Amino acid sequence: MKGPTPEVAAGEILLAAEAVTLAFGGVKALTDVSFDIRKGEIRAIIGPNGAGKTSMLNVINGFYQPQKGRITFKGVTRNEMRPHEAAAGGIARTFQNVALFKSMTTLDNIMAGRTLKMRRNLVWQLLRFGPAMQEEVEHRRKVEEIIDFLEIEHIRRVPVGRLPYGLQKRVELGRALAMEPDLLLLDEPMAGMNMEEKEDMCRFVLDVNNHYGTTIALIEHDMGVVMDLAERVVVLDYGRKIADATPNDVKRDQNVIAAYLGVAH
Amino acid sequence: MNLLYKIFLDPFVQMAAAPDLLAQTLWEGLVAGMLYALIALGFVLIFKASGVFNFAQGIMVVFAALTLVGFYELLRRLGVGPAGLAAYVALGLAVLVMLALAWGVERLVLRPLVNQPDIILFMATFGLTYFLIGFGELVFGGDPKIMIANELNLPRGALDLKILGGLVSLQKIDIAAALIASIMVAVLAVFFSKTRIGRALRAVADSHKAALSVGISLEQIWVIVWFASGLVALVTGIMWGARSEVSFALQIIALRALPVLILGGFTSIPGAIVGGLIVGIGEKLGEFYWGPLFGSGIESWLSYFIALTFLLFRPQGLFGEKIIERV
Numbered sequence: 001m002k003g004p005t006p007e008v009a010a011g012e013i014l015l016a017a018e019a020v021t022l023a024f025g026g027v028k029a030l031t032d033v034s035f036d037i038r039k040g041e042i043r044a045i046i047g048p049n050g051a052g053k054t055s056m057l058n059v060i061n062g063f064y065q066p067q068k069g070r071i072t073f074k075g076v077t078r079n080e081m082r083p084h085e086a087a088a089g090g091i092a093r094t095f096q097n098v099a100l101f102k103s104m105t106t107l108d109n110i111m112a113g114r115t116l117k118m119r120r121n122l123v124w125q126l127l128r129f130g131p132a133m134q135e136e137v138e139h140r141r142k143v144e145e146i147i148d149f150l151e152i153e154h155i156r157r158v159p160v161g162r163l164p165y166g167l168q169k170r171v172e173l174g175r176a177l178a179m180e181p182d183l184l185l186l187d188e189p190m191a192g193m194n195m196e197e198k199e200d201m202c203r204f205v206l207d208v209n210n211h212y213g214t215t216i217a218l219i220e221h222d223m224g225v226v227m228d229l230a231e232r233v234v235v236l237d238y239g240r241k242i243a244d245a246t247p248n249d250v251k252r253d254q255n256v257i258a259a260y261l262g263v264a265h
Numbered sequence: 266m267n268l269l270y271k272i273f274l275d276p277f278v279q280m281a282a283a284p285d286l287l288a289q290t291l292w293e294g295l296v297a298g299m300l301y302a303l304i305a306l307g308f309v310l311i312f313k314a315s316g317v318f319n320f321a322q323g324i325m326v327v328f329a330a331l332t333l334v335g336f337y338e339l340l341r342r343l344g345v346g347p348a349g350l351a352a353y354v355a356l357g358l359a360v361l362v363m364l365a366l367a368w369g370v371e372r373l374v375l376r377p378l379v380n381q382p383d384i385i386l387f388m389a390t391f392g393l394t395y396f397l398i399g400f401g402e403l404v405f406g407g408d409p410k411i412m413i414a415n416e417l418n419l420p421r422g423a424l425d426l427k428i429l430g431g432l433v434s435l436q437k438i439d440i441a442a443a444l445i446a447s448i449m450v451a452v453l454a455v456f457f458s459k460t461r462i463g464r465a466l467r468a469v470a471d472s473h474k475a476a477l478s479v480g481i482s483l484e485q486i487w488v489i490v491w492f493a494s495g496l497v498a499l500v501t502g503i504m505w506g507a508r509s510e511v512s513f514a515l516q517i518i519a520l521r522a523l524p525v526l527i528l529g530g531f532t533s534i535p536g537a538i539v540g541g542l543i544v545g546i547g548e549k550l551g552e553f554y555w556g557p558l559f560g561s562g563i564e565s566w567l568s569y570f571i572a573l574t575f576l577l578f579r580p581q582g583l584f585g586e587k588i589i590e591r592v
Contacts, residue, residue, distance in 0.1 A: 061478065063474070063477070082482075083477035083478060083480075084477060084480045084481060084482040084483075087477075087478060087479060087480030088480050092478070092479070093478050095474065095475070095478070099472045099474050099475035099478070100471070100472065100475060101467065101468045101471035101472060101475060101476075102471050102472075103467070103470075103471055104467060104468070104471065108464065108467075111464065112464055112465070112468045112476075112479055112481075113479050115461060115464070115465055115468075115479055115480055115481055116479070116480040118461040175475075175479060176478075176479075179479060179480070
């Protein structure tokens with residue numbers, strides 16, 4: 001996926017999943033799921049527990065290879081893609097249960113997000129000299145910008161294992177932003193947060209979308225949050241897509257209500 | 266009282282009385298320490314990049330040394346050039362074999378175990394150990410071999426210094442070993458802390474999936490780190506092999522590196538070298554000055570005693586990262 005990839009104009013389809021089917025042995029995690037993500041939008045994926053939401057994200061960024069179906073990203077269709085290739089192609093993500101480099105500082109964690117952007121060769125880096133030094137300084141500037149943006153200056157030098165959960169989630173978002181992704185996948189970014197932290201996180205997500213124009217796909221349980229953020233919502237249940245519409249329409253959809261609340265027999 | 270005097274005072278009186286002997290002992294401790302540090306370094310490299318204690322490090326040292334000598338013998342039998350040329354060709358081939366080993370380990374052992382608990386990876390290194398023992402015996406036979414130190418142009422003989430009112434004798438090969446070990450440690454330390462790949466290595470040790478998500482290729486990182494540790498094993502094999510012989514018994518020196526690791530901390534490259542020096546010097550001083558008091562076995566337990574004492578005060582080792590866990 002390295003090298004020039006075609007640019008996608010705002011509003012056009014950035015990523016399309018077509019008839020994706022994923023199974024683990026006899027257990028079907030996803031069945032025939034199709035949807036698309038348009039450039040510049042905030043797209044939500046919702047559904048009850050075990051609906052296959054995280055599996056869908058894992059397929060998009062290459063952790064899982066679907067048995068059937070195709071993923072088209074930036075106009076390129078691929079059959080199999082490794083996670084680091086997805087990252088190189090411009091897909092960044094966060095995890096449901098924060099996955100950070102716990103013994104490293106906030107600064108180093110976010111710097112790690114710049115891994116793919118570093119181009120200078122090893123010898124220069126070893127010598128801390130010349131172009132490599134310039135490059136390091138440039139990356140640091142970008143990282144400091146992100147730290148500023150997420151309001152985490154005070155914890156720059158703290159090993160992230162020591163931080164409270166809410167801040168860890170923010171550092172994780174920072175690391176994903178450091179990749180300057182075209183598509184940002186957020187797996188339950190507000191899970192386990194209190195009201196105030198949730199509001200902060202919502203603000204950051206909206207700001208990222210507005211400021212950097214980053215396309216965002218997020219999984220979220222809190223319907224209020226989804227209503228505030230997303231323009232379009234995909235609803236999954238037992239691995240199948242049961243609705244795909246605006247938040248308001250989804251809320252009135254009979255299938256969705258049945259999936260969440262159960263139906264009278 | 267007499268015993269206390271013998272333990273706490275008499276050795277120091279002896280040290281002061283014959284400074285040349287003390288210098289000789291310290292030098293031998295320094296060299297032993299450097300060699301311990303080399304072994305410890307192999308462990309630290311893999312621990313840093315995968316959070317796994319590589320049980321196979323000891324056998325990798327033996328395997329690397331056997332490969333070198335094996336290739337040399339083969340080349341000589343095929344009638345390749347002068348001994349020196351054959352030795353360097355064999356060295357090049359041994360490096361390639363270590364690269365192939367790193368690649369094989371990544372492909373066949375580590376890749377199927379991505380995202381598994383550390384203990385699973387640890388157990389896999391046991392399997393690797395027995396595979397290498399069996400494979401090594403199959404290919405090279407079980408007989409001890411002589412390290413080709415002369416053919417590799419490693420310096421021979423001794424350097425005699427007339428200082429401190431006596432004679433201090435430094436083996437030239439020891440000087441070379443100390444130099445090479447220091448250079449390797451310095452390069453690796455900078456590599457780990459200052460380069461993009463170094464940062465990626467630490468990231469992989471902390472979380473596989475997070476590393477993957479920022480675009481770090483686990484395959485590449487693991488091949489690099491196992492190759493680096495294979496090179497360290499090769500150098501260790503040459504240096505240790507030159508002092509005794511190359512046989513499967515050599516793998517127990519890996520156990521001698523354990524107290525070094527405990528002292529230095531499993532994650533620190535400078536720690537490996539400082540730990541190695543403390544253990545090496547402590548061992549030689551203990552053997553020479555306190556040995557007569559306790560009997561001659563002191564060398565085999567003193568290093569563990571030193572390590573345990575340090576462990577009481579710094580459980581993470583001298584240079585290890587402080588273990589932080591949110592409750």
